[in-house]
Amino acid sequence: MRIMTELNGIYPIIELPEEVNPNPSLPIPAQFNVMNQNIMNQNKIEQQVVIIDSQMLSSMQNCWREYQLRFRFNLKPSSTPDYFKNGSLLHHGLAKYYEGIKLGLPKGECKLRAMQRMHESIPELNIEAEAGNWLIQTIDQYCDFYKNDSLVPIAIEQPFAKIIYEEPTLKIIYAGVIDLLIQDKEHRKAVDHKSETRHYDPSDLDNQFMGYTESIEGSWFMVNKIGLQKTLKPEQKFRRYVIRYEKPRLNEWLTNTVIYVKEMLEREQFPMNLTSCEKFKGCAFRSFCRSIPAVRPLILEREYRVDEPWDPIKRLRKENE
Ligand code: SF4
Numbered sequence: 041m042r043i044m045t046e047l048n049g050i051y052p053i054i055e056l057p058e059e060v061n062p063n064p065s066l067p068i069p070a071q072f073n074v075m076n077q078n079i080m081n082q083n084k085i086e087q088q089v090v091i092i093d094s095q096m097l098s099s100m101q102n103c104w105r106e107y108q109l110r111f112r113f114n115l116k117p118s119s120t121p122d123y124f125k126n127g128s129l130l131h132h133g134l135a136k137y138y139e140g141i142k143l144g145l146p147k148g149e150c151k152l153r154a155m156q157r158m159h160e161s162i163p164e165l166n167i168e169a170e171a172g173n174w175l176i177q178t179i180d181q182y183c184d185f186y187k188n189d190s191l192v193p194i195a196i197e198q199p200f201a202k203i204i205y206e207e208p209t210l211k212i213i214y215a216g217v218i219d220l221l222i223q224d225k226e227h228r229k230a231v232d233h234k235s236e237t238r239h240y241d242p243s244d245l246d247n248q249f250m251g252y253t254e255s256i257e258g259s260w261f262m263v264n265k266i267g268l269q270k271t272l273k274p275e276q277k278f279r280r281y282v283i284r285y286e287k288p289r290l291n292e293w294l295t296n297t298v299i300y301v302k303e304m305l306e307r308e309q310f311p312m313n314l315t316s317c318e319k320f321k322g323c324a325f326r327s328f329c330r331s332i333p334a335v336r337p338l339i340l341e342r343e344y345r346v347d348e349p350w351d352p353i354k355r356l357r358k359e360n361e
Contacts, residue, residue, distance in 0.1 A: 090301055091201065091213045093352035094248035100300045101247075102319070108310035109325050115340070116347045117324045125165045126175055127235050130266060131197075131219065133158040133179040134233050138193045138220055151183035178268060178277075185274040194228070195221040199355035202255045205298045212301050214251050215352040220264070221256065229260040229282070237268050239276075244283045250293040253285045260284055 099107040109115045136157040140150030155176050162172040198218045205212040220231040230252040234242065242249075242263040249261045260282060267277030317323050331339045351357070 085208050087209055087211055088305070089211045089213065090305065091215055091352050092297075092301060093215050094246075094251050096350070096352065097247045097251070097297060097300060100304050103313035103316040103323070104307065104310040105312045105329070106316070106323055106325055107304070109328065111350050112310075114347050114349050115325075115344045118343055118345050120166075121321065121324075122167075122171070123235075123237070123321060125167050126171065126268065129158055129161055129165055129167055129172065129175050130179065130235050131233060132161045133176070134182075134219070135197050137179070137183060138196045142193045142196065147183065147187050151180065154179055154183065174268070174270070178266065181274050182266060182278055185278050190224070192223045193220055194223050197355075199353070199359060200255050201353050201356055204254070204294055205301075210302070210305075212298060213353075214255060214297070215356065216248070216252060216255065217355055218252055218256070222262070227260045228256060228258050229262045230256050230258065231262040231264050233264045233266060235266045235268055239267065239269075242281055242283075244285070247293075247297075249283060250285060250290060251297075254290045254294065259286065259290075 096107070096111055099110055133154040137150045137154035140153050141147070145153075158172070158176045158179060162169070167175075195218065198221055199215070200218065201213050201215040203211060204214045218230045219233045222229050222231055230249075232248065232252070242265070249263070253259065253261045263281040263283070265277075265279040265281070267279075269277060312329060317326055317329065323329075327343055328336060328339055
């Protein structure tokens with residue numbers, strides 16, 4: 041695809057991969073199509089179905105250019121950052137641990153199964169042995185630290201998709217994978233495991249947290265922090281934050297989400313938002329945006345690859361196959 045990019049009033053033409061808006065072209069699972077079919081049959085109106093997840097929504101809110109590069113051109117950095125691989129390894133271990141707890145196995149056995157699973161995942165995730173060993177030790181410490189935990193897991197790595205908005209011409213489905221769903225005496229809570237290399241408190245203004253709470257029709261969310269610092273004690277590294285979301289706040293989040301999705305559908309231009317480039321660990325497209333537009337094909341070839349279109353309900357599809 042050839043697009044024009046402006047720089048100081050100069051419009052060089054650059055080559056980019058074919059732009060694909062993943063959502064409308066994806067086959068929609070049958071359970072979400074019932075209403076769609078009825079509307080189409082009765083009124084002969086076509087209903088557009090858009091499936092989003094927290095990553096897509098946050099990207100729309102962060103920077104439209106980032107959204108375009110990531111979710112319409114399907115570009116990804118050629119190499120996966122270490123923090124991403126480390127997070128995946130921890131998730132593998134924690135999933136195995138809580139699966140064992142759910143099955144009623146002794147906690148010591150659950151811990152060993154988690155550590156074994158992590159050992160097996162190290163080569164597959166291409167993690168250096170030393171880093172992998174530290175992550176396994178961290179899970180060892182985590183399981184010991186929470187050995188008297190009374191938390192009852194009811195689902196682990198649970199994919200979901202929920203219709204959050206519907207009108208004759210548009211349906212919006214919000215999807216995700218909940219790390220852990222728990223039940224305590226009074227409440228059901230979605231839990232998200234978050235690893236960190238330096239201490240920071242999570243913000244309750246978060247699309248993932250609010251969307252998951254809305255999707256389970258609950259009001260509570262838990263952030264399960266797992267610090268990877270070698271110098272801190274377990275009580276400093278393992279922290280849990282419980283957030284309460286009142287219904288009016290979730291309703292406001294829903295309205296806000298619909299506004300962004302509608303804007304995305306109508307958008308023809310995808311401008312840069314330079315206040316987002318250094319957020320979190322830094323945007324993955326900084327070297328693209330920093331370069332002179334004329335040399336971007338080279339940057340793309342060297343530092344990025346075209347991935348398959350992002351599918352927010354990939355896990356759900358697999359489970360329903
Ligand atoms: S580097 Fe900045 S402007 Fe470029 S895509 Fe990322 S956030 Fe947007």
